[in-house]
Amino acid sequence: MRGRVIKIINDFYYVKAMDNNPQFECKLKGTLLKERCYPLVGDVVELKITDYENSQGQITSICPRKNRLIRPAVSNVDQVIIVTSPKEPNPNLQLIDRILVWAYFEGLKGIICINKKDLDLEKTDELVSKYTKAGYDTVKTSAANNKLGDLEYILKDKVTVLAGQSGVGKSSLLNTINPEFNLRVEEVSKKAGTGKHTTRHCQLFEVKDGYLVDTPGFNKKKLPDISPYELIHAFPDIKAYAINCKFNDCSHRKEPGCQVRPQVGGNISKSRLDSFVNLFEELVEQERRF
Numbered sequence: 001m002r003g004r005v006i007k008i009i010n011d012f013y014y015v016k017a018m019d020n021n022p023q024f025e026c027k028l029k030g031t032l033l034k035e036r037c038y039p040l041v042g043d044v045v046e047l048k049i050t051d052y053e054n055s056q057g058q059i060t061s062i063c064p065r066k067n068r069l070i071r072p073a074v075s076n077v078d079q080v081i082i083v084t085s086p087k088e089p090n091p092n093l094q095l096i097d098r099i100l101v102w103a104y105f106e107g108l109k110g111i112i113c114i115n116k117k118d119l120d121l122e123k124t125d126e127l128v129s130k131y132t133k134a135g136y137d138t139v140k141t142s143a144a145n146n147k148l149g150d151l152e153y154i155l156k157d158k159v160t161v162l163a164g165q166s167g168v169g170k171s172s173l174l175n176t177i178n179p180e181f182n183l184r185v186e187e188v189s190k191k192a193g194t195g196k197h198t199t200r201h202c203q204l205f206e207v208k209d210g211y212l213v214d215t216p217g218f219n220k221k222k223l224p225d226i227s228p229y230e231l232i233h234a235f236p237d238i239k240a241y242a243i244n245c246k247f248n249d250c251s252h253r254k255e256p257g258c259q260v261r262p263q264v265g266g267n268i269s270k271s272r273l274d275s276f277v278n279l280f281e282e283l284v285e286q287e288r289r290f
Contacts (some may be wrong), residue, residue, distance in 0.1 A: 007202070008040075029061075042077060042159060043076065066109060086120035105226060113139050132142055133267070137154070141173060252276065260273065
């Protein structure tokens with residue numbers, strides 16, 4: 001029988017059979033343990049049922065992976081949805097752009113979800129405009145009011161990583177999609193303006209013939225091991241004008257003949273260029289250290 005690993009707790013692997021059979025609690029076959037072949041959440045595996053009545057089995061092999069992410073430790077991912085909000089908490093644009101860079105270099109499609117849209121419709125539309133203009137798909141939702149927009153369609157038949165700062169309503173979105181998930185939700189701190197993480201471990205949730213990964217501690221992505229000059233590929237809105245810069249190695253900070261800076265406020269938003277410059281300088285420093 002073939003199934004997908006949907007969560008891992010200690011030495012137990014919880015596998016959902018591909019033919020909609022029940023979920024099985026599995027241990028690893030001895031040969032896999034000896035070879036240190038450990039499944040990841042998202043892996044498709046072959047399993048042998050050892051106790052059908054109690055839904056227990058044994059994983060006998062791991063099928064080839066399409067991809068493998070390190071943090072979160074998950075495999076066979078198609079896309080990442082970055083959840084943000086217009087307020088409570090305010091959007092962290094630097095974090096959004098950082099995760100988009102990570103997604104690009106992992107070969108994943110990046111999508112922006114603006115949750116809590118009803119808190120500030122004008123700011124929500126500004127975020128949609130900013131990222132649509134930058135070349136990204138966006139979706140507006142309000143988990144509190146059961147408004148999911150096109151989110152369910154976007155999730156269909158995909159394995160999706162859910163990312164973003166704490167407090168923006170990732171767990172609430174999952175509960176709205178399927179109340180049976182019953183994930184714990186905490187209010188945003190009035191003093192700090194941020195939320196607390198309510199996800200405790202990496203887990204796949206079955207949604208619309210696909211799976212959604214809600215991951216703990218996902219908001220501090222390390223930049224990939226790339227040169228500063230490769231960063232431009234993850235900023236399609238900036239790259240479109242960078243090809244016309246006077247210097248091939250223009251960093252779009254203060255070089256003469258830069259064709260990117262004149263576009264700020266028009267075709268390129270200031271926050272996007274600010275993110276690019278900050279990440280570029282971080283990569284320069286990262287390269288200098290090594």
